Amino acid sequence: MKVLVTVKEVTAVDDEFEIDGLGIDDRYVTADLNEWDEYAVEEAVQLSESLDDVEVVTVTIGPSDAEETIRQALAKGADRAIRVWDDALDDDAMLDPATKARLLAAVAEQEDPDLILTGVQSADDSLGATGVTLADQLGTEWAAVVNALDLDAQAGVAHVHRELEGGVEELTDVELPAVLTIQTGINDPRYASLRGIRQAQSKELAEKTLADIGLDATALDSPIEQTALYEPESEGGATLYEGTPEETAGELAGLLAERGVGQ
């Protein structure tokens, strides 16, 4: 069985920052593996530990700078990694979910995985659409915001819990092959062991161009273009209640009632 996990290096921005053109000035950002993807990787690695013959392959779209981040997943137990990049891709340009899904789908068609795990969203763009768009393009089943997974590999069915709004949980069965978008909290992601880090250095990390995955630059055509980046005006206005819980709870309830939030 093969599990493909999509992973992304995301940027975290300092509390204080400056905008530089369409992005954040490099001085204020640090790169890390997307938090949701950490859970997806962990879920895949746990599958490979509990079932026989499971290969875990990660795929990312990103420049060579992202390799150190991508190795984190290898250090935690993924077997090999694929990194898609091409001169036609611009470092700073935004890739919309449909474009990303096109590239990932091309890799999925070559790899032919039984299961694809993605994060629900990425911590920087937070669009939350790549995973489901990928399923749509591949024409497979999918489940979004999965917070529990019980895989019946023999029957080819994933029994999943989906986290819906309002604290509702949906229990559903998804037939493989499928795409599941993984929610944080589904497991407890491990730290990479020193041994794992050592082994990761010799695991395969294949670089693929658009041509390598059977696409050309037209695959990047997108109706969406980023035109500006600005910081929204923020207003102060926090009310701080001090005192015992009994007193402050009453004050808070009063405010909520006054604003029409509570009854």
Add this chain to the structure above:
Amino acid sequence: MDFDLTDEQRQVRDEVRRFAENEIKPDATEYDTEEKYPREIVEQAAEIGLTGANIPVEYGGVGYDTLTNAIIAEELFAADPGIGLCIQSTAFGADALVGFGTEEQKEAFLEPVATGDAIMGAAISEPDVGSDVSSVSTRAEKDGDEWVINGNKMWITNGSIGDYFVVLCKTDPEAEGRYNGFSQIVVEADRDGFEADKITGKLGIRASDTAELILDDVRVPEENLVGTRGAGFLQLMQFFDETRTGVAAQAVGIAKGAAERALDYAEDREQFSKPISEFQAIQHKLSEMHTQVEAARMLTYKSAWSVDNEDDQLTMLASMAKEFASRVAVEVADEAVQIHGGAGYVNDFDVERFYRDAKITQIYEGTSEIQKNIIARELLGKGMT
């Protein structure tokens, strides 16, 4: 010349930092105040291989070189020196076994430490023996196929929680020459006649366990002798350069931890309607602190690199690194408290603990005075006397 860490070293550093931030930092104050050994954290650290980082791969460890181990020490100590020491000291004394132990000893004593199933220690100091290691008086006498050991060992890290210790004993008092007649013998804590008294009330690194060992007719099999009988002191000396480099790395970590916290606080704290980091007096302190950290790190890295690559130049460098980095740790922690003002004088902020913790690096593994003696001895071309 290349000052870059390898990709692998950077990945180790980043992952150890993540571990330290999430698992060590949040509980550090509690273990310090209660003088409690952080068993759960040490177990977690063992799971990712931190307790066996310098133990060879054949015996369950990761077999990292001295430089990578220095990087690990720096990150752990920057989060919390006390808990950092607990994690790194589980393998105290292991170097003697790696260097001189038999295959059976390595399997029996190294593997459990690498996997987190055992904790060991090195017992050299005694109530009357500190800087002058050659005056060790703990006596081991041969009786049939056993060693019978009598004496007290003082200030032993992991003393009351450890499973076994490499104990420096006098086996051949009639041997000629100050440095001869000593042997390293492994003593298990569950032997009859072994007693450990925990020492409480330490100034710093209070999470770390320190104890006095009382050895009263303790019998161990003769196979517990490590290496060559009578050559124990010389065996021990072989690893001083490495262990001193390790303490230098601890000191760099403490200095870094204090300097980073001071920077954060200075940007946060406002007086006279602006962050105190706007005052030149504070800016200069921060500049000096961070420069000192970098200088100490470079000296430590060079010493570590020399352990692995160029040991001709090593002895002087290791003592320089240990002496300098520990001084930097004490000075930087001092300035970090100063930058915190009154807030730095209570344990709401970590720098109070770092100020107390820093001092140990000038004392253990050879005091600063002893390091300077060694540097001078090397400079003046004098041999050991």
